[in-house]
Amino acid sequence: SDSALSQAKLRTGEAICYFESELDEFLMRDLRVANELTAALNRNEIGVHLQPKVDLKTGEVLSFEALARWTSPDLGVIPPDIFIPAAEKNGKIRLLEKSILRQVLEWMKKRVDQGLKLRQVAINISADHFFHHSFVPNLLEMTTEYGIEPKWIRLEITERIGFVDIETANKVFKHLKYCGFTASIDDFGTGYSSLSYLQKLPIEELKIDRSFISNMDEPGTLAIIRTIIQLANNLNMHAVAEGIETEKERKILLYLGCKEGQGYLFYKPMPLNEAFLL
Numbered sequence: 669s670d671s672a673l674s675q676a677k678l679r680t681g682e683a684i685c686y687f688e689s690e691l692d693e694f695l696m697r698d699l700r701v702a703n704e705l706t707a708a709l710n711r712n713e714i715g716v717h718l719q720p721k722v723d724l725k726t727g728e729v730l731s732f733e734a735l736a737r738w739t740s741p742d743l744g745v746i747p748p749d750i751f752i753p754a755a756e757k758n759g760k761i762r763l764l765e766k767s768i769l770r771q772v773l774e775w776m777k778k779r780v781d782q783g784l785k786l787r788q789v790a791i792n793i794s795a796d797h798f799f800h801h802s803f804v805p806n807l808l809e810m811t812t813e814y815g816i817e818p819k820w821i822r823l824e825i826t827e828r829i830g831f832v833d834i835e836t837a838n839k840v841f842k843h844l845k846y847c848g849f850t851a852s853i854d855d856f857g858t859g860y861s862s863l864s865y866l867q868k869l870p871i872e873e874l875k876i877d878r879s880f881i882s883n884m885d886e887p888g889t890l891a892i893i894r895t896i897i898q899l900a901n902n903l904n905m906h907a908v909a910e911g912i913e914t915e916k917e918r919k920i921l922l923y924l925g926c927k928e929g930q931g932y933l934f935y936k937p938m939p940l941n942e943a944f945l946l
């Protein structure tokens with residue numbers, strides 16, 4: 669009837685209003701974060717934490733992953749899941765990631781100067797940065813400036829970027845490898861990379877996304893993890909599991925042939941000076 673229809677319209681209208689105001693809030697927050705972010709970069713508020721990647725059998729630290737941390741005097745500690753997307757939207761992501769790289773290189777140079785063993789550090793790179801024409805030349809310029817060999821730097825590219833332009837991606841990966849850098853695909857299993865193309869990419873590492881590790885108890889998930897590990901082995905890559913929190917997860921991963929991982933079971937991400945002692 670008429671009244672039912674108008675009631676439905678009313679409801680829909682309300683729903684639209686509701687969504688619009690939620691969206692507004694979302695955009696406002698993004699905008700606020702984006703604005704603050706520029707100032708934050710200038711004030712050097714974007715720091716780095718390092719999380720060790722370990723040998724799953726012995727627990728030995730093999731390398732690190734660099735994770736961006738924003739400590740704002742007004743807003744407190746802001747997690748990367750909020751400010752990285754904001755930086756991607758407002759065009760500041762390259763600046764941000766170059767600052768991360770610089771802090772890591774400084775940390776490495778300090779290790780060299782003090783006669784400590786160097787360790788590889790993986791840097792997360794967003795799509796915009798990865799596909800920018802000056803990405804690899806810039807990396808080379810910076811590593812040269814600090815006297816650090818490219819093999820100490822690994823680049824992690826999330827599979828979620830989709831690799832739409834797989835030919836261009838392949839060129840960048842080849843360029844990286846040619847210069848001596850290593851690369852890995854992050855969050856593997858959550859994106860849509862074509863498996864036939866994967867074998868052509870000159871990368872060494874597949875990182876199994878944390879969502880699979882934490883849902884290991886679901887029977888289908890275990891099959892996915894096993895498949896990723898086998899895929900990596902067959903393609904002459906190695907699999908790294910992220911987000912390992914329990915001894916049971918560690919044992920199952922080892923049993924499935926995964927030799928390397930990271931997670932709270934071993935270490936949480938830690939400030940640079942703490943990681944210096946490892």
Ligand code: C2E
Pocket residue numbers: 719734735736747748749752765768792793794826854855878910911912913930931932933937
């Ligand atoms: P990611 O690269 O997949 O990094 C792994 C995330 O899992 C990190 O979160 C890490 O702290 C968290 N993690 C590691 N082990 C465990 C565990 O056992 N349990 C739980 N619950 N979490 C664990 P974080 O530091 O909050 O970073 C989130 C994401 O933000 C990263 O995911 C990465 O995609 C992005 N990100 C961080 N820094 C950068 C950056 O410099 N550039 C870009 N493009 N992305 C970044």
Ligand code: MG
Pocket residue numbers: 733792824854
């Ligand atoms: Mg990563």
Ligand code: MG
Pocket residue numbers: 854855875877910
């Ligand atoms: Mg990851």
Ligand code: MG
Pocket residue numbers: 854855877878910
């Ligand atoms: Mg992940």
